Amino acid sequence: MDQYGGHQHGGPGQGFGPPPAGHGYGYGYGPPQPPPTYGVQPPYGVQPPPPGPDFLAVDRRNAxxxxxxxxxFEINGHSADFPWHGILTVRYKVDRGTALMVAVIVPDGRFFECRVDARSAVKLNEWMRQLAHVLGVYLAGR
Incomplete structure (x- = not known):
């Protein structure tokens, strides 16, 4: 016994003892495992398609x-995602001379809009050019 009235560790009959024969590691322990892979892996030899172009316009509240x-869209902290298979078309325009207005039209005729304020006319023109290019890629053939 030790000075506190308990048994000292490591003495005979103390602790858990060695693992049973044939078990090199205790439950939940073992050699390091490779990290899990997420998502679907393409078949061997098949390369996934390269990512397409993207567009981002953001102001203090919206994106x-x-x-x-x-x-x-992100509007005042709320987000809405529209996958391509659920989009009929996308329209955009300059709003009040200083903002980009983007509208997503879905197959049932409803539309959803987001307005992003540009800090300058130069930035707004840049957004318009970039958006035209990116939408041209994804909406081609519709």
Missing amino acids: VVVDQDGVS
Whole structure:
């Protein structure tokens, strides 16, 4: 016994003892495992398609993202995602001379809009050019 009235560790009959025969590691322990892979892996020899172009316009409260997954809006902390298979078309325009207005039209005729304020006319023109290019890629053939 030790000075506190308990048994000292490591003495006979103390602790858990060695693992049973044939078990090199205790439950939950073992050699390091490779990290899990997430998502679907392409078959051997098949390369996934390269990511397409993307577009981002953001101001203090709102954002528009267009990429290979679809169109996403963030408006005052709330987000809405529109995958390409659920989009009929996308329209955009200059609003009040200083903002980009983007509208997603879905097959049932409803539309959803997001307005992003540009800090300058130069930035707004840059957004318009970039958005035209990116939408041209993803909406081609519709």
